[in-house]
Amino acid sequence: MRLWSREIWRLVWLSAVGATLGAFLGVPGLGLAVGLGGCLGYHLYQLRALHRWLIRSPHDEPPAAPGIWGELFDRLYRYQKSQRLTQNRLRATLARIQESSEAMRDSVVMLDRHGDLEWWNSAAAKMLGLKIKHDRGQHITNFLRDPRFVRYFNSRDYSEPLTLTSPIDERRILQYQITLYGDDERLVMARDITRLHRLEQMRRDFVANVSHELRTPLTVISGYLETYGDLAEQLPPRLGRGIEQMQAQTTRMQNLVNDLLLLSRLEIDQGGEDHQPIDVAALLKGVREDALALSKGRQTLEIDIASDAKLIGSEQELRSAISNLAFNAVRYTPPDSHITLRWQMEGDGGCIDVEDDGEGIDPVHLPRLTERFYRVDKGRSTATGGTGLGLAIVKHVLLRHDATLSIDSHPGEGALFRCVFPKERLAC
Structure with a gap:
């Protein structure tokens, strides 16, 4: 405020001096104009x-000036100095990030909001075949043209990674993971999961x-035990009980x-050859009959069909999946429980529900339920014959x-x- 007051007084003083001199000469208006012109x-x-300083040498000391102009020069100089320090810190941080990315064995590719290539590390150049001189600014799908990657990229659902072969070496298996950040970048x-993929394949082959x-x-063992079981009445009681237990464990194995x-x-077979429209009501009816045989009247099972749409898929595989869910409901719910098999629409798709009013499961177990051999209650699972x-x-x-x-x-x-199925799997 003090600087502004000085400038105002300066303007008033120059105007007064110009008007006084003009009045002395008989032209007060011209004198006032001269005073204002001097101020301007x-x-x-x-x-x-200021213009010359900003254009020619903004990093040097600003020119000396009195009053508000000196304050303005000083503030601009401090602001520019602060900005230079901030830019230097950002450049150093960016350089460290790029150095650390270069040290990574994994490929790192930065895309803009349109999906065009902005920057990538040397690992990406080796794995994906990117070249700095020619490929910068190109769209990512120009290099990763696999339809599965294109669908994955456009879906914007990156919760799960995508596994594909390398675009430049089919013997190399890559796992892609996309993350959104910034302004839709x-x-x-x-x-490179080639080694893990081979180990997984070896595990699958070994298990198979x-x-x-x-x-x-x-x-062979089951056949002989069945023969001995037919002669159980002729065997000593202790031996008969042993054969009965061996039969149960053989069946479990x-x-x-x-x-x-x-x-x-x-896991190995791609499937799809036997996919055809399936009558879901008939499928659930068959599953219910098998579940009733396993239940032996201990539970109540009913079917709820809320849609007449058909489901496109493998009837044998889907029957196996729904049967597993229904059999689990029978095995792990107490007597007099109620189990419902339901077919209904879910958004644009459809879903098959297997619902029971049994003891329930602690939510802590839910993320791991689909893992092989994971059991909520190992003792109860073994007793019910589950694998x-x-x-x-x-x-x-x-x-x-x-x-x-x-x-x-x-x-x-x-x-x-x-079980939620997309609309593409539905048929009228």
Whole structure:
């Protein structure tokens, strides 16, 4: 305020001096104009000095000036100095980020809001074949043209990674993960999981081969035990009980081997050859009959059909998946429980529900229920004859049908297992 007061007094003083001299000469208006012109000339001179300083040497000391112009020069100089320090810190931070990204073995690709390439590290150049001189500014789908990546990129749902072969080396397996940040920009990271993929493939082959080799000896053992079981009345009581227990454990091992073989086939075989429109009502009716046979009247099972739409898929695989859910409901709910098999619309798609009013499941277990051999209650699962693979089979069957499994359960409130299918899987 003091500087502004000085400038105002200066203007008043120059105007008064000009008017006084003009009055002395008999032209007060001209004198006033001369005074105001002098004031304007002074400010134009300082403005020219400011312009020259900003254009020619903004990093040097500002020109000296009295009053408000000196304050303005000093403030601009301090502001520019602060901005330079901030820019230097940002450049240093960016350089460190780029250096750390260069040290990573994983590919890092930065995209703008349109999906065009902005920057990438050397690992991305090796894995994806990107070249700085030619590829900057190109759209990412010009290089990753696999339809699965294009769908993944456009879906904007990046909660799960995508596994594909490298665009420049089919022997290399890459796992892509996209992250949204900033102004709708994207960060694409790609990991080389070739070794993990091979180990996983070896595990699958091992499980499949061992399970297949176990089928023959188990069949032979089961056959002999069945023969001895027919002669149980002629055997000592202790030996008869032993044969009965061996039969039960052999049956359990056969069920485990069958589930392992089915799970291996679901993981290895792409499927799709037997997909056709399925009458869901008839499917659920068959599942209900099998579940009633397992229940032996202990639970009540009913079917609720809220849509006449058909489901496109493999009837055998879907029957296996829904049967696993229904059988689990029968095994793990107390007598007099109520179990419902339901087919209804869910948004643009459809869903098959298996709901019960049993004891429920603690939510802490829900994220791991579809893992192989994961059991909420190991003792109870073994007693009911479960293999620990049922929900893993359900998960893989649904993945082969572009569907998802959601589980909603709380202790004492029953459980709801919902298989959600997209609209593309529905047929009128």
